[in-house]
Amino acid sequence: MGGGVCRLSTALHQAVMQAGLEVVERYNHSIPVSYASGEYEAAVSWPAGDYRFKNTLDRPVQIDTIASRDGIEVIIWILA
Incomplete structure (x- = not known):
């Protein structure tokens, strides 16, 4: 098992x-x-490593997250 923040950045x-x-911007774990x-x-750490992305689509997106005992799920919906 690993840290929660990096699990979330990896799912994202x-x-x-x-x-x-x-x-x-993305970094691997050491x-x-x-x-x-x-x-x-995708590893994140303060103050050095961050995770950044850009919506280059011509439509907006919605980001949903689901956390449970089994893990973290991130869903990106491309909106109309």
Whole structure:
């Protein structure tokens, strides 16, 4: 098990990639994590590493998150 903030940034990153949005800033963990690997994970730390993305679509998006004992899910809806 890893930290909650990085699990959330990783779930957000995976949703951003799936939605086709542009990743502006992303960092990998310094050591492997159990819940994602390589390009599918995103580490955040204060004050150095942040995660940023840009909506390059011509429509707005809505971001929903669901947290449970089983994990974190992030869904990005592309709105009409």
